[in-house]
Amino acid sequence: MKLAVVVQRYGADINGGAELHARYVAEHLAQHARVEVLTTCARDYVTWRDEYPAGIEQVNGVPVRRFRVDHERDVNAFARWSGRVFGEQHSYLDELKWLDAEGPKSSSLLTHLRSAQSDYDYVIFFSYRYYHAYHGVKAVSSRAILVPTAERDEAIGLGISPRIFRGVRALMYNSPEEKRLIESVSHNQDAPGVVVGIGSEIPERPMPERFRQKFGITGRFALYVGRIDQNKGCSELFSFFLSGLQALPRGLRLVLIGKENLPVPEHPRIHHLGFLDDQDKFDALAAADLLVMPSYYESLSMVALEAWALGKPVLANGRCEVLRGQCIRSRAGLYYETQAEFIETLRAIAESRRLNAAFAANGREFFRQNYAWPVIEQKYLDVLARLREDDARQAAVQGMDPEPGWLAKRRKALPPASDVLAELPSGPVLN
Amino acid sequence: MADFNIRTDAVDVEQIMRQIRARIQSKRGVDYTEEQIQELANVKLERFLDPKGVRSDLVEQFKRARDRKLEPFQPEQYSVDANDLYGSSKAPVRLLRKLFRPILKMLLNANRLVQVLHQQSELNRVYEKQFHLLREKNQQRDEVDTLYYELVHNLVLELTRVGIENRNLKMRLESLSSRMDFDERRARALETVVQYRPGSGPSREAQPARPRQDDRPYPQPQPQQPGAGATLAFQPAPGQPTTGEAGSGEQAGESSTARRRRRRRRGRRGGRGRTPGETTAIDTAGTEIGSPADSATPPHGDPTGDAALDDGFDNDEGPAEAGHYQDDSGDDDEPDPSAQ
Secondary structure (H helix, E strand, O other): OEEEEEOOOOOOOOOOHHHHHHHHHHHHHOOOOEEEEEEEOEOOOOOOOEOOOOEEEEEOOEEEEEEOOOOOOOHHHHHHHHHHHHHOOEOHHHHHHHHHHHOOOOHHHHHHHHHOHHHOOEEEEEOOOOHHHHHHHHHOHHHEEEEOOOOOOHHHHOOHHHHHHHHOOEEEEOOHHHHHHHHHHHOOOOOOEEEOOOOOOOOOOOOHHHHHHHHOOOOOEEEEEOOEOHHHOHHHHHHHHHHOHHHOOOOOEEEEEOOEOOOOOOOOOEEEOOOOOHHHHHHHHHHOOEEEEOOOOOOOOHHHHHHHHOOOOEEEEOOOHHHHHHHHHHOOEEEEOOHHHHHHHHHHHHHOHHHHHHHHHHHHHHHHHHOOHHHHHHHHHHHHHHHHHHHHOOOOOOOOOOOOOHHHHHOOOEOOHHHHHHHOOOOOOOO | OOOOOOOHHHOOHHHHHHHHHHHHHHHHOOOOOHHHHHHHHHHHHHHHHOHHHOOOOHHHHHHHHHHOOOOOOOOOOOOOOHHHHHOOOOHHHHHHHHHHHHHHHHHOOHHHHHHHHHHHHHHHHHHHHHHHHHHHHHHHHHHHHHHHHHHHHHHHHHHHHHHHHHHHHHHHHHHHHHHHHHHHHHHHHHHHHOOOOOOOHHHHHHOOOOOOOOOOOOOOOOOOOOOHHHHHHOOOOOOOOOHHHHHOHHHHHHHHHHHHHHHHHHHHHHHHOOOHHHHHHHHHHHHHHOOOOOOOOOOOOOOOOHHHHHOOOOOOOHHHHHHHHHHHHOOOOOOOHHHO
């Protein structure tokens, strides 16, 4: 079996959520099938500037075919189109222009897909919201499998999104919340959809003491791993932590790992260590008392899964339905919405040894049952086997809905995406 | 913080969150939303902390309002009759008016005019009277306003003071409850550490450690043992001879002075509060000094009072505990009758 993995960026040094997800899946599926990655030469997700050379290269043993990007992203144009399609009544054509402005537009990649589609049994697309997903699925819908990595943002309320979800052969969801969100917006229950998520390579013996010695961290601490950014809820985290210092467990520090896009407050109990490699990250997780996930929007938090794998409880932002659902389902973490809840939950986790022990055991079990690599690989292989059976039976393939006609495409009949999003169900999926 | 009763296979995160929210609600008293709390907090802070929000000329404005007196109102009183209408100081005019009077009377009803003017004059008189009454009332009101001003001013001061005190008390309460939590946890931790083995009862009794509350018999009068132990345990009432006194009057005197010093020291400590560590230290001292024999209630004096405390008696029971804290916060300058 030959598989193609199509993703907007790809590289060993790219740590974005969907891109890392794609790399891990490609590398693990490469053990069961011939896998080729089709991607762009872009490295920066803001500009989509060509930085890698076009052509084929090997990344961790997987062949990667890179294509040039037609144009870099014009941030102002993208913002203008976003404002129109998210906030105003608009046309289908407006959405296509928005998609073009978002990028990364690579005509050569699409040309290759169309011409070489028979070389691949199935094409796995990552991230529904980018140019390659809509036009790629449109080009090879009979072979398309989608890993949507959808979050609860306005893009899902666009008119083009349901066409993608309905146009693929199968969907590999990250969480039950994502599945419900997509099903309710696109009514694609006919397409096989499996909640898969992603695994992680957890070291056998992380060394917490090595981390403490290396970075001079003593005592108990809550750990945050990720981009230190307003959108990730970090400013709220700082605010809650600093204004609740007196009520927090005595001596508990906040240690931050990740690139700083937001100024980190200077305080003796807050330590920012910058971007660390995987070994340091896992050692830090092993040394921490708990992991804090303040993000409002996540389709799946890999670092939360890694924390659970290492037996560490997670304190998540309760307004992120995915994280909240994961905490409830894993029985290995708590969530907060207000400052009072932040303090009380932090205290509950940090001070109750019994609760902590129960969370640790549950987290390990949750990871082992759902996110260990053999489990993830098997889910992918099951879906591929099912599609092969359907192909062998020559079952009818629905394909992507035809685009509207010339006039219909220009008619401003689509509601603002934010209005569509507001109508969608929210909250964690408990069953 | 109260621990959670958890089994690994029975962790219900939502249930834990409900417990946490209930705890937060009970702390707050009223179930405000976070936005409401923020709003309330912002309003109060703005009023109290932002000088722009305070009317700095409030007193001046009040004084100005007080200075704004009613202007004297004394309308000219007049009376009108037919002669006023037709009369004149000039004779030719008076003559002409008299001549044309029938014609004028034919053209208009002058009597009605006179009547209305007369009524108006009466009304003026009534209004003037009422105005004087109003003025008197206003003067009285000014005096009352001054009192109101003082009253409101004092109320604001008192309210502010009460608010601050309330906040302090809340903080103190939180501090005490956290200490209590700490003690509870410590007690639980100690309970889990102690290993009870079957058949170890006698050896525990033989240990000099403080008797547990459950193990301790009810206090019963016991015969006083002569010697230092009796001196420590018993505080004589004024003028009463004691066993200890018979032993050594000087020793009793020293003991009394030492007791006073100790009580003064405790009094001073009582002012700044006591940490759990300090309490432990005192308890430990009590364990060292006191003996089971010492714990007997003295024949004279209050068993919860100074005598038991000064002798290092460490009683975990309620009244003694209360006596303990009373003693700490009491006024040491007052003469101690038991010491005399």
